[in-house]
Amino acid sequence: MDKLIINGGNRLKGEVTVSGSKNASLPICIAAILAEGISSITNVPRLRDINTTAKLLQSLGAVVERHENSMRIDASTINTVEATYDLVKTMRASVLVLGPLLARFGRSRVSLPGGCAIGARPIDQHLKGLKALGAEIRLEHGYVEATAKKGLKGARVNFDVSTVGGTEHLMMAAALAKGVTVLENAAREPEIADLAEYLNRMGARIEGAGTDTIRIHGVAELSPAGYEVMPDRIEAGTFICAAAITGGDVKIKGMKLEHLDALSFKLMDAGVEITNRNGVVRVKGPKRPNAINIKTRPYPGFPTDMQAQFMALMCIADGASVISENIFENRFMHVSELQRFGADITIEGNSATIKGVKKLSGAPVMATDLRASASLVLAGLAAEGTTEIQRIYHLDRGYEQIESKLAALGADIKRVSEL
Ligand code: EPU
Secondary structure, three states: OEEEEEEOOOOOEEEEEOOEOHHHHHHHHHHHHHOOOEEEEEOOOOOHHHHHHHHHHHHOOOEEEEEOOEEEEEHHHOOOOEEOHHHHHHOHHHHHHHHHHHHHHOEEEEEOOOOEOOEOOOOHHHHHHHHHOOOEEEEEOOEEEEEOOOOOEOOEEEOOOOOHHHHHHHHHHHHOOEOEEEEEOOOOOHHHHHHHHHHHHOOOEEEOEOEOEEEEEOOOOOOOOEEEOOEOHHHHHHHHHHHHHOOOEEEEEOOOHHHHHHHHHHHHHOOOEEEEEOOEEEEEOOOOOEOOOEEEOOOOOEOHHHHHHHHHHHOOOEOEEEEEOOOOOOOOHHHHHHHOOOOEEEEEOOEEEEEOOOOOEOOEEEOOOHHHHHHHHHHHHHOEOEEEEEOOHHHHOOOOOHHHHHHHOOOEEEEEEOO
8 A cells, every 4th residue: 555755844836737627527437428439538637536437437338448648438339237336335426327327228227335434425316316307216235226218308306405416417317318307406516517518519408507507408319529628626726725835836737716716715815825827826825824714515615625625724824713514424534634733623513623733743644535635645745744644545536646746846745655
């Protein structure tokens, strides 16, 4: 197992380029199975979750070829409509194959994902939506079995909660349903608009993606298409926080700052300078950030995927801040690890109170989930002395070459393989 060793205290300086979005790539690569033929997806990051997606598509019979940041998917050879527990338990997004397989073949069988480190994460809204489109759903032996002998039919779906995966899932299934589907209380994350753009490129007729009401006029079939995935807004946000926490001066290329308004306004309140010139975002960290409160919310609110990284920054803020997590019930796993750096944090319910300390001190810590791991990297960059982060396979799920990108900005960080 690999670990990261960071000698903290270096101010980050220089330029970094953001990779393609993990959370947009996953549904987009999965959507390729809706059409017979070869789709070519570019700007796909090289990550563990993308490897799992490739394996998942191959397990269905698709032919997948990868070259650097592109993925070529031939979905004309699909020969099974079943996704096994092994694949779904490694990556929850695998469950998104259920609707597309059902829409194209009239039947599918996909393992239920089970719990996860950050919360229970049920898929009731996905299933409710597919049922509204006429699917018969049975839960048996830990698997969801879905059938739609006469095909799916357009319907109104009103989501009880704002769900990114649920909205993506229903958009994919409804693209091939007969008639019109209206998704109400749909999630508005930029990754949803990106998936809709790809589906429309395939011949789907989707309007309103990125708003809370999405209309999908079903079509009889979709054709394969090429597509370039949007930049990863959470990776970009993590680099912004890295510049901020080290008092650095970093230029971030290839990102879309408008996808991160909630984060950047909070960071500017904290004293971070953020400017956007010709698509290059420059971030200058303050000597010490001001303490700022945040509450995570669905987009365009403050992203839960940036909560842990923002908390790392607040650990060295001048004053006390309160961070409330409203999306996942168990997303404070990083708190006990941040305390190992000397952070002063107390949790009550879904809120954490962070009393800023002047300095963090490097420590051996353990990664618990993807974004929690990112917060430990940030704390390590700011801390005095050496930090050793174990179980970084979590980090490899979502950050492409994080240590080489940070090292190029002047961080003293290296990956060590442990036998
Ligand atoms: N929820 C339900 N029922 C459902 C679906 C969701 O109750 O049927 C609840 C969840 O339990 C959660 C809330 O609704 O409390 C939001 O979940 P959502 O469905 O929006 O999350 P997701 O689609 O499973 C995606 C990202 C996550 C990100 C969330 C929220 C992907 C592959 N994953 O998950 O990303 O945190 O949206 O923005 O797109 C990450 O990248 O680290 C990550 C966890």
